Amino acid sequence: MTLFETLRSAFRGITTNKLRSALTLLGVMIGVAAVILLLAVGNGSSQQINNLITQLGTNTLTVRAGSGFGFGGGTAATDNSTKKLTLDVANRLAHSGLGHVDAVVPQVTTSLTVSSTAASESSVSLIGTTPNYFTVTTSKVGSGSAFTQADVTSAAKVVVIGSTIATELFPTGSALGQTISVDGSPFTVVGILATQSSTGIQDANSVVVAPISRVQRSYTGFGAISTMTVEATSSADVAAAQGEVEVMLDQLLKYDPATATGSAPYTVTDQTQLLQTAAASAQSFTVLLGAVAAISLLVGGIGVTNVMLVTVTERTREIGIRKALGATRSAILGQFLVEAATLTLLGGLLGVVAALIGARFEINGTQPIVLGYSVPLALGVSVAIGVFFGVYPAARAAAMRPIQALRSI
Amino acid sequence: MTDAAPVLELRDIHQTYGTGEAAVQALRGIDLSVTRGDYVAIMGPSGSGKSTLMNLLGCLDIATQGQYLLGGVDVSELDDRQLAKVRNKQIGFVFQSFNLIARMTALANVELPLIYGGVKRAQRRDLALEALDMVGLADRVDHRPQALSGGQQQRVAIARALVTSPTIVLADEPTGNLDSQSTDDVLGILDSLSQAGRTIVVITHEDAVGAHAARVVSIRDGLLVSDHRNRAVGTTALISAGTTGGSGAGI
Numbered sequence: 001m002t003l004f005e006t007l008r009s010a011f012r013g014i015t016t017n018k019l020r021s022a023l024t025l026l027g028v029m030i031g032v033a034a035v036i037l038l039l040a041v042g043n044g045s046s047q048q049i050n051n052l053i054t055q056l057g058t059n060t061l062t063v064r065a066g067s068g069f070g071f072g073g074g075t076a077a078t079d080n081s082t083k084k085l086t087l088d089v090a091n092r093l094a095h096s097g098l099g100h101v102d103a104v105v106p107q108v109t110t111s112l113t114v115s116s117t118a119a120s121e122s123s124v125s126l127i128g129t130t131p132n133y134f135t136v137t138t139s140k141v142g143s144g145s146a147f148t149q150a151d152v153t154s155a156a157k158v159v160v161i162g163s164t165i166a167t168e169l170f171p172t173g174s175a176l177g178q179t180i181s182v183d184g185s186p187f188t189v190v191g192i193l194a195t196q197s198s199t200g201i202q203d204a205n206s207v208v209v210a211p212i213s214r215v216q217r218s219y220t221g222f223g224a225i226s227t228m229t230v231e232a233t234s235s236a237d238v239a240a241a242q243g244e245v246e247v248m249l250d251q252l253l254k255y256d257p258a259t260a261t262g263s264a265p266y267t268v269t270d271q272t273q274l275l276q277t278a279a280a281s282a283q284s285f286t287v288l289l290g291a292v293a294a295i296s297l298l299v300g301g302i303g304v305t306n307v308m309l310v311t312v313t314e315r316t317r318e319i320g321i322r323k324a325l326g327a328t329r330s331a332i333l334g335q336f337l338v339e340a341a342t343l344t345l346l347g348g349l350l351g352v353v354a355a356l357i358g359a360r361f362e363i364n365g366t367q368p369i370v371l372g373y374s375v376p377l378a379l380g381v382s383v384a385i386g387v388f389f390g391v392y393p394a395a396r397a398a399a400m401r402p403i404q405a406l407r408s409i
Numbered sequence: 410m411t412d413a414a415p416v417l418e419l420r421d422i423h424q425t426y427g428t429g430e431a432a433v434q435a436l437r438g439i440d441l442s443v444t445r446g447d448y449v450a451i452m453g454p455s456g457s458g459k460s461t462l463m464n465l466l467g468c469l470d471i472a473t474q475g476q477y478l479l480g481g482v483d484v485s486e487l488d489d490r491q492l493a494k495v496r497n498k499q500i501g502f503v504f505q506s507f508n509l510i511a512r513m514t515a516l517a518n519v520e521l522p523l524i525y526g527g528v529k530r531a532q533r534r535d536l537a538l539e540a541l542d543m544v545g546l547a548d549r550v551d552h553r554p555q556a557l558s559g560g561q562q563q564r565v566a567i568a569r570a571l572v573t574s575p576t577i578v579l580a581d582e583p584t585g586n587l588d589s590q591s592t593d594d595v596l597g598i599l600d601s602l603s604q605a606g607r608t609i610v611v612i613t614h615e616d617a618v619g620a621h622a623a624r625v626v627s628i629r630d631g632l633l634v635s636d637h638r639n640r641a642v643g644t645t646a647l648i649s650a651g652t653t654g655g656s657g658a659g660i
Contacts, residue, residue, distance in 0.1 A: 161564075324502055326496040326522055331525060406508070
């Protein structure tokens with residue numbers, strides 16, 4: 001029996017029972033696609049976090065008002081509410097000559113409506129800060145320029161706007177040089193921020209940045225500021241800088257952690273540490289997804305096995321007829337081998353295609369990145385399962401005497 | 410008997426199923442030889458061991474004891490691959506239940522043994538069409554078994570048995586599942602095959618079928634009980650299909 005004849009009879013076997021063949025294909029396809037895609041999603045999310053770490057720079061600290069995370073500036077009601085982080089504190093911290101601190105970027109934040117003649121956006125974050133905000137943090141000016149120290153001194157009505165705001169308010173032309181209305185008062189757009197990847201619920205590109213003096217004067221008042229971003233001299237000095245900042249702030253705020261009661265007036269967080277923790281959890285997330293995917297592949301494999309077992313049992317009589325007509329064991333094995341391999345390989349390849357197509361789309365805010373090894377792994381495992389369980393029962397049937405195979409139903 | 414060398418020779422064949430207490434002796438020492446061109450009917454009631462004998466003759470099963478010489482070769486000493494070759498080249502088997510492969514056309518079914526015999530495609534097709542023409546199914550080659558009547562299916566099966574020009578045609582109750590018209594058709598084909606010089610061994614419990622044979626061998630309880638010759642090897646049957654021949658086979 002030639003190879004061509006083997007292929008032909010295997011193909012005939014596949015096309016005879018179209019529904020069963022289609023279900024087998026589907027089982028393998030889903031298993032393979034799930035493994036590749038889930039691993040890609042896990043991989044994508046850890047890559048995203050790694051990118052963020054690089055983006056952030058590894059040498060910044062964030063000082064927030066109040067203890068714990070998430071409290072906006074000036075609103076933290078603590079026993080130490082008199083010991084507020086103010087612009088004055090920030091300036092004194094910046095000029096206190098700390099050895100491991102390069103820059104201090106004070107920020108005040110509020111949320112309001114901005115509009116142009118064309119459109120209006122509500123609940124936009126307005127950040128009031130100093131020009132070094134654009135060098136220290138991940139917000140970089142994409143086009144135009146940042147405002148200057150002179151603008152801060154003169155409390156100029158200039159803004160640098162996020163890319164989302166720019167396209168929303170000026171859908172037809174460039175926003176640069178245009179005037180926008182921030183809660184009713186006109187500001188001139190001097191720069192547009194480079195587009196940033198976004199992780200949180202808030203769009204990082206939906207912000208408006210103005211000189212801190214102007215924001216305080218017009219909107220937030222001269223009380224407490226929200227946060228300060230502190231740049232250490234290098235990533236190795238972050239811990240040292242944190243210590244220096246804490247000591248200096250305690251001194252400036254006349255706060256003694258040893259004797260004070262109630263919560264601290266400020267919190268220093270090392271962003272990198274946070275992100276590293278997030279990266280570690282993303283890693284275990286990937287492992288978990290991989291385990292789920294492996295289970296789905298296994299279930300798919302069991303499905304294939306089941307179909308193959310039923311097929312062979314059903315066709316034992318046919319095997320008997322073929323043997324009675326002079327088929328050798330290897331001819332029968334070849335037929336079933338090719339049948340099983342074709343089915344599982346085809347299903348596997350369809351699964352790979354489905355996964356690669358699926359990986360082009362963003363899934364739950366994560367862009368999946370296909371892991372190279374996952375493709376041959378998933379394909380190999382599914383084909384191996386299909387072929388083994390397709391061939392093993394066929395081998396048993398082929399080894400029978402023809403009369404035994406013929407007598408079976 | 411004739412002087413021709415036997416094409417098939419059984420020597421003290423025993424076949425036992427199961428072991429110990431449950432052992433069943435289906436055949437208990439059969440000696441039989443069939444000469445080339447003979448038309449032999451093996452008759453016996455159910456349970457007599459005739460089907461067991463047929464399976465041995467067709468190399469579908471292996472005897473537990475004794476020698477089976479097919480064309481002078483002891484098949485009990487052949488390995489799996491050689492046995493497959495013997496089944497393919499030397500034996501044409503016709504089953505009671507036809508045993509066609511349902512999802513293949515009549516032509517594909519007849520071609521199947523040629524595929525395993527390694528015959529080239531074009532030649533295979535010619536041979537298969539020729540065999541189907543011989544059994545009168547030239548116009549049914551593209552039909553699947555379920556689109557054919559029982560008689561037609563059995564004729565396809567006979568065409569499949571003939572297509573390799575086997576040394577011997579074995580038919581196991583070939584008319585067992587057929588109505589009388591189809592039975593006559595099938596027996597007519599077997600008669601003409603015999604006239605053409607083909608060696609035929611047919612198993613049956615019907616006297617009418619046995620009457621067509623040149624020689625009738627009866628077995629009972631795994632032993633040969635009678636061996637009767639109706640006519641000389643190669644002569645034409647005098648009985649027309651459908652009439653009950655008093656073969657005197659001792660059934």
